[in-house]
Amino acid sequence: MTRQKSLAINVLAAAAALACIGTASAQENTYNPNAYILLNGSVMKPDSKFPEDKVGYGGGVKIGVPLNPSWDIQVGGNYAESKDHGLKMHEYLGGVDALYLFTPAGFRPFVLVGLGASRDSGTTIDRHTSPYVNAGVGFQYKFTPTLGMQADIRETDSFYRHRDPFDGMKNSANTYVNVGLTWAFGAPPVAAPVPVATTTRTEETTTVTTPPPAPVYTPPPPPPPAPVMKKYTLSASELFAFNSAKLGPNQPKLDEVATTMQANSDIASVTIVGYTDRIGSKAYNQKLSEERANSVKSYLEGKGVAANRLTAVGKGEADPVVECKDEKKRPALIKCLEPNRRVEIEPVTFTKQVN
Structure with missing residues (x-):
């Protein structure tokens, strides 16, 4: 296993462990239909075709909109930078992702697909503005009705309109590991409390000479007025x-x-x-x-x-x-x-x- 893959797995494992620890302190963990903001940090592994292919770091912000308990749409952008012996590579991403979540609440694993526009530039490469598609897996978890987290690993494939004159690249595939916090614009609606039936026990006393009283018939309530x-x-x-x-x-x-x-x-x-x-x-x-x-x-x-x-x-x-x-x-x-x-x-x- 490469050092970069090991780092990605460790980041996701730490995020999952944090979600599990949060289970004990979460006051309520139900489906929240309100929109939310996502602030995340990123670890990027550039495509090995880049001269600057060392692990880099960045972050981003997105707005998420739950469509129903199984689907979320997230719109926003991300930035990451890689440095390698004085060489730099930058990537800006802006687009929309669709998340399919396997559970409506609690620990929510998901798969995602998305598309948008990327802006790649660097010491040894020309600037490219090009479309991209991405796909990945991850999970969401809420610590409180409004505060939660999201973590995912994804590959982002950019398709250049012109080959880079330096190395002849027509496309690139960069790997991202993202971990961030979510804040919902409102708590889930409060469900009406379910009435709990209570039973009152009445003790009866009897004597040898007096039999217990017969049960009193209570007629049913009259029907509602027509x-x-x-x-x-x-x-x-x-x-x-x-x-x-x-x-x-x-x-x-x-x-x-x-x-x-x-x-x-x-x-x-x-x-x-x-x-x-x-x-x-x-x-x-x-x-x-x-x-x-x-x-x-x-x-x-x-x-x-x-x-x-x-x-x-x-x-x-x-x-x-x-x-x-x-x-x-x-x-x-x-x-x-x-x-x-x-x-x-x-x-x-x-x-x-x-x-």
Whole structure:
């Protein structure tokens, strides 16, 4: 085993041992869906094709975003430098990694793949900006709900667009060992406590002459009250004058609707539908039906019903209740068509105590 491989294994082993020691002090180790920042130190072994191929050091910063308990995305950059007898080699990395984690919490081993852009330069090599891909293995561990660590070993392969004039390299493969700390932007959500059943033991005393009391039958609780549904259909003669959308002063049925909705907050929404008869143009009747529905809506709002619980709709002369085809004279026709001039309030559903 080479000295460089031995160093990489020792670094990862020390990180794993630190995670195991942290098990005893971790207060909570559950999946945390919040984003986090990763600050890491790096040990780099350059490709042996570089003249400066000694082990170098560096570090980086990344932002991690958990997609679900099995996948993380990390975006950020890294820098490392190698020195060898006065020669230097530098590498800057910027890209994105996808981590597949084998466990949702605790000690979380993972495999990773990534891509990005690298910037290589050195004493004996030209500067190269080129795409790279990398792959590796590692693990994550949390010491507290927000503080944790990550360690991995990976190989980063850069692909140059032009061969280096010094040594003719077309690509390079550098090995990295990264160990760092993670800090999540928030703790995991707290699960609701699970109620624990408790048992109370009652001691009974008996005498020779008195038998123990018979168990008392406790009837089961009554079923929940059934929902009550009521549809309000109000004729126009109760609400408006003929050919008008102005409400009269006393509206007991609308007061009943307002009182019901105020007393039952579970009524989320009702629809108020205005209708007219067929006398007049369709456009005029449509507008009149909308004005009537909105008048009822405004009245209920004035009685304290929130506007977001009311929807006003006009349907003009649609859905007639009567046809009145035999009525010729206008007064008789107006009287006959009276049931069609109405305002309907869609079924109001609420819970009512059933005795």
